[in-house]
Amino acid sequence: MAEITPATTVLEASHMTVHYGSQLALRDINLSVAENTVTALMGPVSSGKTTLLRTFNRLIDLAPGARVSGSVLYRGRELYAASVDAGEVRRRIGMVFRTPTPFPRSIGANVAWGAEVNGLAKSEDVEGLVEKSLTRAGLWRDVKDRLNAAPSVLTLGEQQRVCIARALAMEPDILLLDEPCAALDPVSSARIEDLIVELKETCTIVVVAETMQQAARVSDFAALLLEGELIEVADTKTLFTRPRDKRTEEYVTGRFA
Amino acid sequence: MTDVLVSSPVRGRRRLLGNIILTACGTVGGLTLLALLVLVVWSIGQGLADIGGTLGRSDDASDIFIAACTNSLLVSLLATLGSVSLGVGAGIYVSEVIHSPRLTRGIFGMVQSLASLPSVVFGIVGMHMVTGILAGVPGLLAAALTLSLIAIPRIMLATRDALLQVPDTMRVASYALGATRLQTVRYHILPLAMRGITGGVLTTMTRNFGASAPLVMLGLVLRNETSWQTLPVGVMQAMATGGKSAAELAGAAVAVVVMVHVGVTLWATSMQRRFQPLN
Numbered sequence: 001m002a003e004i005t006p007a008t009t010v011l012e013a014s015h016m017t018v019h020y021g022s023q024l025a026l027r028d029i030n031l032s033v034a035e036n037t038v039t040a041l042m043g044p045v046s047s048g049k050t051t052l053l054r055t056f057n058r059l060i061d062l063a064p065g066a067r068v069s070g071s072v073l074y075r076g077r078e079l080y081a082a083s084v085d086a087g088e089v090r091r092r093i094g095m096v097f098r099t100p101t102p103f104p105r106s107i108g109a110n111v112a113w114g115a116e117v118n119g120l121a122k123s124e125d126v127e128g129l130v131e132k133s134l135t136r137a138g139l140w141r142d143v144k145d146r147l148n149a150a151p152s153v154l155t156l157g158e159q160q161r162v163c164i165a166r167a168l169a170m171e172p173d174i175l176l177l178d179e180p181c182a183a184l185d186p187v188s189s190a191r192i193e194d195l196i197v198e199l200k201e202t203c204t205i206v207v208v209a210e211t212m213q214q215a216a217r218v219s220d221f222a223a224l225l226l227e228g229e230l231i232e233v234a235d236t237k238t239l240f241t242r243p244r245d246k247r248t249e250e251y252v253t254g255r256f257a
Numbered sequence: 258m259t260d261v262l263v264s265s266p267v268r269g270r271r272r273l274l275g276n277i278i279l280t281a282c283g284t285v286g287g288l289t290l291l292a293l294l295v296l297v298v299w300s301i302g303q304g305l306a307d308i309g310g311t312l313g314r315s316d317d318a319s320d321i322f323i324a325a326c327t328n329s330l331l332v333s334l335l336a337t338l339g340s341v342s343l344g345v346g347a348g349i350y351v352s353e354v355i356h357s358p359r360l361t362r363g364i365f366g367m368v369q370s371l372a373s374l375p376s377v378v379f380g381i382v383g384m385h386m387v388t389g390i391l392a393g394v395p396g397l398l399a400a401a402l403t404l405s406l407i408a409i410p411r412i413m414l415a416t417r418d419a420l421l422q423v424p425d426t427m428r429v430a431s432y433a434l435g436a437t438r439l440q441t442v443r444y445h446i447l448p449l450a451m452r453g454i455t456g457g458v459l460t461t462m463t464r465n466f467g468a469s470a471p472l473v474m475l476g477l478v479l480r481n482e483t484s485w486q487t488l489p490v491g492v493m494q495a496m497a498t499g500g501k502s503a504a505e506l507a508g509a510a511v512a513v514v515v516m517v518h519v520g521v522t523l524w525a526t527s528m529q530r531r532f533q534p535l536n
Contacts, residue, residue, distance in 0.1 A: 057433065059429065059432060059433055062428075062429065062432060064356070064357070064358050087435040087436070087437060088435065089435075090432065090433055090434065090435040091434070091435030094433070094434070095433040097426065097429070097430060097433075099426065101426045101427065101429075101430035103427065103430070103431070103444070103445050104445065104448055104449055105448075113434065113444070114434030114435065114436070117434070117435070117436050117437075117440050117444070118434070118435050118436075163430070166434065167433075167434070170434065170435070
């Protein structure tokens with residue numbers, strides 16, 4: 001079946017425009033995301049990277065006055081169709097944020113929470129699920145004796161990996177990462193970046209990259225956004241070495257004002 | 258070479274001014290605390306003797322006192338039960354569920370003005386209810402209902418303030434895991450807001466216990482009944498009618514009100530510590 005080939009498109013935005021009230025946030029976005037790849041979104045502050053990410057799991061619905069027009073297809077299904085339940089979308093398309101967002105409960109309960117409220121884990125499976133998810137997030141060995149402790153005993157980098165494990169516990173098809181290393185030190189950042197590359201084996205990743213270097217290190221495809229417009233999207237090497245658009249060239253060579 | 262690290266005269270004057278202001282603030286704060294302590298200790302110390310005196314009397318002062326204690330307890334319990342469930346529920350609904358910031362702001366604007374209305378106004382509302390749609394309702398319920406009306410907007414505001422303290426990232430992270438609005442409120446927002454909400458509830462409970470103005474208004478139409486006569490109302494009546502036992506009864510009543518207040522405060526503080534979530 002076509003789904004087995006790596007080139008399967010899992011997410012496809014076409015002519016997608018997003019407004020916050022009367023303010024235009026994204027204009028006529030056309031972007032395809034291939035299965036089991038890492039796509040990095042780059043661009044200066046308020047270029048629409050986070051907004052684009054949030055349209056992919058309908059988290060944009062929470063923003064007062066946000067309107068999405070055009071189409072976003074997830075495996076061929078229109079995400080913004082009236083019959084689609086946003087909760088179902090979000091459990092398949094997980095998300096991790098700029099700063100760690102642990103819930104006020106224990107480390108283990110944090111990891112299991114999403115799977116539990118969605119009815120994905122029976123209570124007897126929870127322990128196994130927690131271990132599996134933390135192992136995938138590369139944190140099991142460090143926290144296996146502290147599962148009942150509050151997440152605040154962990155470093156920020158470890159907390160961020162708890163949040164990644166929490167997203168992984170729901171077996172997401174796609175993982176959206178919004179500058180996942182923004183609050184972390186270089187060593188923790190490097191571990192998260194390694195993790196992104198590993199996770200590509202089992203899910204598709206769209207990441208808002210903090211720096212061009214990070215995008216170059218982790219991604220297969222890269223996209224540049226400027227003031228709500230998608231300037232260029234290509235495989236990462238091409239985008240950095242032979243960009244088609246003059247603005248992309250200026251951005252990746254650091255001559256962008 | 259001149260020493261550049263030595264304090265300049267300007268810096269010295271600034272420091273002196275700062276110290277004067279800090280000392281003044283500290284003194285005012287300390288005096289306030291002291292005054293409060295003296296008030297509590299004096300009213301309880303004085304009142305304990307009055308309670309003994311009142312209970313020892315052979316006239317009806319002792320009966321009035323005991324009845325007023327029971328009434329106060331029942332009325333404030335009923336009022337707290339009603340106002341807390343409705344007020345917290347409404348506060349959560351308006352803050353978390355309504356999806357329009359403008360509507361939420363509008364509603365809380367109105368609630369704010371309701372909360373700052375003098376309680377006598379609510380007393381009049383209660384009075385009209387008792388003579389109108391609630392005619393025949395026992396005085397106890399009428400009193401509790403009137404106090405609930407006063408408390409609901411205050412509890413709604415306390416709930417809103419507590420919910421505002423919960424960082425938005427918590428909500429977004431919960432929704433991002435596919436949680437519903439209700440699950441988000443139940444599992445993440447309420448535990449974090451619980452401390453603030455209990456604070457608001459505590460204030461309401463003790464205020465209900467000591468409320469007098471609106472109940473005096475009720476009393477104007479509930480002459481034949483005494484079940485609405487709570488401790489503060491009892492104090493006012495005793496002082497108005499005069500008599501030998503009046504001053505003693507008033508002292509006893511005030512002591513009970515203060516003791517309940519202190520007791521509830523201590524209890525609520527320990528409860529709040531239990532609500533402290535893991536973080």
